[in-house]
């Protein structure tokens with residue numbers, strides 16, 4: 001069932017050489033070794049057989065393309081396709097075309113077009129090669145597509161069908177039942193041509209008739225049961241205006257777009273596998289007729305990316321944005337590339353992800369933590385470190401004056417910008433009588449295994465001193481029970497500083513402690529808004545099996561806290577990434593950071609996978 005008319009040739013295993021990392025690379029390397037496309041000419045721009053024949057041999061060894069419809073923002077699935085297509089072209093001396101698939105006469109949104117171009121470039125790819133821009137739009141090929149349709153009619157390979165849509169559907173048959181020929185199937189080419197001309201001249205209503213290829217109504221592949229080629233749409237196209245009132249079907253247009261552009265390897269997702277015989281059939285007819293250059297492009301299918309805890313269908317993403325479940329297309333919780341970017345994802349992280357998940361021929365789910373792991377890995381090696389207190393409570397060092405002479409004394413401390421990149425130097429900050437620490441670092445009565453602050457315990461303030469905890473102060477009237485159970489929030493914590501224990505000074509480690517905590521001195525601390533993002537959905541496959549994905553929205557996917565951060569962050573610019581020690585990786589928000597003088601950081605990813613079992 002649905003056997004391709006011409007299965008793609010088996011990859012050649014070249015003994016003694018390297019093993020290509022995926023089946024597409026194997027196919028390309030085989031084609032290069034066999035010079036499959038070496039004799040193709042390139043007319044300098046997309047065109048028909050004559051146009052290309054007049055040009056020199058194609059300098060591009062392979063041509064791939066990334067063909068989005070300009071009807072939404074790109075998402076992580078598209079990133080896989082972009083990295084794949086542009087990456088293959090780059091690695092094999094080829095060119096990847098950037099093509100807008102705008103054959104649908106729907107309103108094109110310039111916002112989407114620009115966002116898509118921007119995204120592809122941001123990911124590190126471009127469509128300039130050999131001094132030429134390979135940025136194309138499929139609507140430029142309408143005239144050729146019409147000519148191709150006329151050719152099919154003239155050669156008896158297409159007919160105008162006036163059955164209703166319902167009749168056509170009923171007569172197409174199904175997996176067990178062959179289709180039934182349309183009563184219009186055997187009209188003469190002359191009749192068909194007249195009708196098709198009428199269609200193109202707006203003589204008929206939408207749905208009154210369609211042009212169909214005449215292939216085989218009994219084919220086990222339903223896509224070959226006389227597929228529709230052209231339909232009537234009285235719509236204004238954003239580029240071609242009212243020139244056309246007939247528009248090509250996607251499965252007819254796409255192979256032609258590929259062929260006109262001299263694409264060699266047309267890579268698409270698995271759901272198009274059954275369309276491949278139609279793709280091949282069409283191009284064979286047009287090559288026979290001398291309209292298109294040979295050899296034709298070939299279609300190869302790979303498994304689309306399914307990522308857990310997100311939805312990637314454009315329609316569903318649109319719902320999330322339009323119903324304000326998130327704050328716009330670039331909300332850091334969305335798997336849109338603009339969202340991921342605002343979350344702190346870098347091109348390197350997304351490229352690593354694309355490489356790591358690879359390409360396969362069977363559908364599977366990739367766990368969201370794989371994506372997060374790529375971000376963590378890429379940021380770990382590069383992100384400057386900083387201290388931030390996300391839920392601050394004041395710690396008062398009660399013997400400060402005694403130890404340093406005056407209560408206002410500030411003692412300088414240093415810390416490496418990055419523990420493994422000494423060339424990045426040191427950051428400096430002070431410690432004083434009062435410091436901010438995390439509220440959760442204090443327990444009046446320590447739970448088992450708790451090594452941080454509790455009365456009588458000693459801990460180190462990282463890069464600073466060892467302190468000995470005295471206790472905490474509570475609002476008047478707080479009961480001892482409330483204090484002991486941790487239910488009563490303390491106002492501040494008290495401790496004494498052990499003067500000879502300053503990090504980096506001789507003998508500083510004479511006092512052994514089990515706990516080291518992060519802090520920011522009250523003097524010099526900068527207030528910052530920190531947006532703590534979590535997964536947008538509580539279910540791994542929010543839309544699987546037709547489930548309503550809105551039902552598993554995570555109500556706690558965004559928590560905003562007012563933090564205190566170390567003074568070195570004063571120079572942070574939008575998009576700068578940091579590791580907040582002990583907390584994770586954070587990025588200065590692209591949009592809101594420094595707007596109105598406020599610092600805003602987004603949680604990119606935690607230090608560890610908090611979802612791992």
Ligand code: ATP
Nearest residue numbers: 067068069077078080081268269304305312313314
């Ligand atoms: P959606 O279903 O979200 O609307 P789409 O497939 O219609 O996506 P297009 O703009 O037509 O979006 O896609 C452009 C290219 O991106 C296509 O070649 C398509 O195969 C690829 N692509 C889209 N989604 C994924 C995905 N999840 N994994 C891999 N490739 C994808």
Ligand code: MG
Nearest residue numbers: 067068069101
């Ligand atoms: Mg699509």
